[in-house]
Amino acid sequence: MSNRPSAKTKAIRKMGQGTGADYKPYITTSEFNSQGTTSVIKDWKTGRAVHCLSQGEMYWYYILRWDDTNVDVREQYPLDYTETVNIANEMGFPPPREIMTTDMLATKKDGTEVAYSVKADKQLSKRQMQLLCIEKQYWLNQGTECQLVFKSEMNTILASNIRLVTEFYDAALVFDVVSAIKHKIAIKEIEFDMGFKPIENSDLMKLLEVKNE
Template sequence: MARKALKLTEKKIADMIQAGRSQGEGADYQPWIQVGNFSSEGRGHRIADIHTGRIHHFFSDLEASYYYILAWADQVIDIREQYPLFPVSDTEDITQALGYRHPRAPGNAINEVMTTDFLITVQDASGTHLEARHVKYEKGLEKTKRNRKT
C-alpha cells in the first residue's frame, strides 16, 4: 500500500527535479517514481544493485525479472529505471499527432510525466549508446488501450 499519493503539480515536478529525481547515472541516479509513491496492481520491488549498491525501484515481478537479465549482461553499463520522458510538451505533441489523450492521473490539473521502465546504457562493438525499454505483461496490453480524442 502506498504511503502517499503522487499528485503532480508544476511545483511538485520542479521540486522533484530539484531533489535530483531522474538525474545522474550509476549510484547517483534516482528514479522519477519510486515504490511507495502510489499503489500498483503488481508487487513492488526494491533491489540493491550488485555493481553500484543503488536501490532500484520496480512495480512488477516482470520489471524485477528483466532487471536481473540486464544486470548480468556484459554489454550493459548502466540501468536507469522509471526514467521520465521530458519535456512533457514532446509527449503531448506525440499523443496529439496520434489522436490520443495525454495521460492524466485522477484529480491532477496537469498532464502526467510519462516514463519508460528502463533507460539502459549499452557498450557494444559500435560504441556506447542508450536504449529505452518498456516491459508489460501481455494481459496488461489489452487493458491499457488509449482513448482516442475523436
C-alpha cells in the same frame, strides 16, 4: 497513490536524473499505497537501490544488468512532457495527464541506448496501447531503439538465479563454500548455465568438484 511528490518537488530532488550509482528514479515504490509486487533491489555493481514497480520489472532488471554489454540500467526514466503531449496530439490520442516514464533505459558499452517497456502479459487496454505508441515514437524521435517485453516471455529461472548469485557479488559477504562459489559465478570467474534450472547447492558442489579435477 500516496505520498507522491509533485513534479516540481521531483525536479528539486533531481529524481529521474543522474547515471550509475548517482541515478534517482523518477518514480519510487514508496509512492504506492499497496506495495504488492513492487520491490527495491540492490544493484550489485554500484550498490544503488533500484525501484521496480512490478515483478516483471524486477526480473528484467536482473537480466539486463547481468549482460555486461549494458554498462548502466536506469528504471522509471522520465520523458519530456511537452514532447509526449505533442506526439499524442499528432497521433490523435488523448494527451498524457502527467509525465510519462520508461520502465528501463539501458546504456550500452558503445554509448547507444535501448528503452524497454515491461508488461505482465499481452492483454493490454486501449489506453495502454496508446501510451505505448507515444512512448515508442518518443524514443524513435531520439534515435533510440524501444522494445516491449512481457513477463510471460522472460526466462524467470535466469532472473532468479542471477538474484541468488549476485547476493554474494561482494567478496566480503562470502561465509562458506557455497557462497564462495556463488561469488565466483557472480563475478564471472566460473561459468554456469544460469537459465536452465533453479540453482541448488548440490549443483554448485558438483561444479566445484569438476573445477578441482
